[in-house]
Amino acid sequence: QTIVAIVPAAGVGSRMQHNAPKQYIQLAGKTILEHTLTKLSQLPQLQTIVVALSDTDPYFDELPLTDARIVRSSGGKERADSVLNSLLFLAPNPPDWVLVHDAARPLVDLADIERLISECLSANEGGILATKVKDTIKRGDTHSKQTVPRDDLWQALTPQFFKYNELKDALQNALQSEVAITDEASAIEWVNKPVKLIAGRSDNIKITTPEDLALAGFLLNKQQN
Numbered sequence: 436q437t438i439v440a441i442v443p444a445a446g447v448g449s450r451m452q453h454n455a456p457k458q459y460i461q462l463a464g465k466t467i468l469e470h471t472l473t474k475l476s477q478l479p480q481l482q483t484i485v486v487a488l489s490d491t492d493p494y495f496d497e498l499p500l501t502d503a504r505i506v507r508s509s510g511g512k513e514r515a516d517s518v519l520n521s522l523l524f525l526a527p528n529p530p531d532w533v534l535v536h537d538a539a540r541p542l543v544d545l546a547d548i549e550r551l552i553s554e555c556l557s558a559n560e561g562g563i564l565a566t567k568v569k570d571t572i573k574r575g576d577t578h579s580k581q582t583v584p585r586d587d588l589w590q591a592l593t594p595q596f597f598k599y600n601e602l603k604d605a606l607q608n609a610l611q612s613e614v615a616i617t618d619e620a621s622a623i624e625w626v627n628k629p630v631k632l633i634a635g636r637s638d639n640i641k642i643t644t645p646e647d648l649a650l651a652g653f654l655l656n657k658q659q660n
């Protein structure tokens with residue numbers, strides 16, 4: 436079974452309000468994107484690591500990357516377009532499976548990725564890392580109307596691991612239907628295919644706003660020691 440990683444890194448990071456896209460912020464000695472790629476580079480089962488980037492990204496080619504499996508592809512308007520463009524880039528020589536992982540999640544645990552891959556391969560079903568919701572969840576606008584039972588609520592993380600053909604077809608179908616596609620699993624759900632939930636560490640946060648930086652920097656420093 437051949438596996439390729441896709442790393443969507445074509446976002447502008449508007450919520451971070453930083454001058455460069457957030458994947459190029461320095462934390463614990465290197466950029467967030469380098470931390471993420473260094474993690475994935477430790478997985479020998481990945482044939483290629485495709486990084487989806489904006490065509491006008493001036494930063495990527497300056498990074499001191501050494502893994503020859505890393506290749507650059509064009510991103511798209513939304514995250515789902517970036518992932519689909521990377522899938523189409525791979526179309527001449529498609530892998531059996533793809534592992535999609537956000538550039539903005541450098542804290543992911545390698546053992547969690549290994550478990551996601553092995554459980555999906557043995558079940559022959561796609562799946563995602565996810566973590567059980569811990570907080571009490573309210574529905575409302577200015578006032579709380581309801582407390583949502585959380586026993587079956589999960590927070591979706593990445594990586595998300597699916598068969599190449601299944602994901603490409605699902606994304607194309609979902610993008611045409613204009614349903615909200617915020618992760619790969621939402622496209623797979625849209626075409627009624629299974630998405631296994633694999634419990635992963637909740638500190639695999641997506642660095643999104645300035646208040647995420649201090650915690651991410653602390654955890655990255657700890658992981659490197």
Ligand code: CTP
Binds near residue numbers: 448450540
């Ligand atoms: N991403 C992408 N292509 C896009 C939008 C996002 O490849 N058109 C990537 C981002 O670079 C990021 C991941 O998808 O690694 C998750 O998206 P998000 O956290 O929303 O990042 P941004 O879109 O950059 O941030 P924001 O939504 O705050 O602008």
Ligand code: MG
Binds near residue numbers: 446
């Ligand atoms: Mg975004």
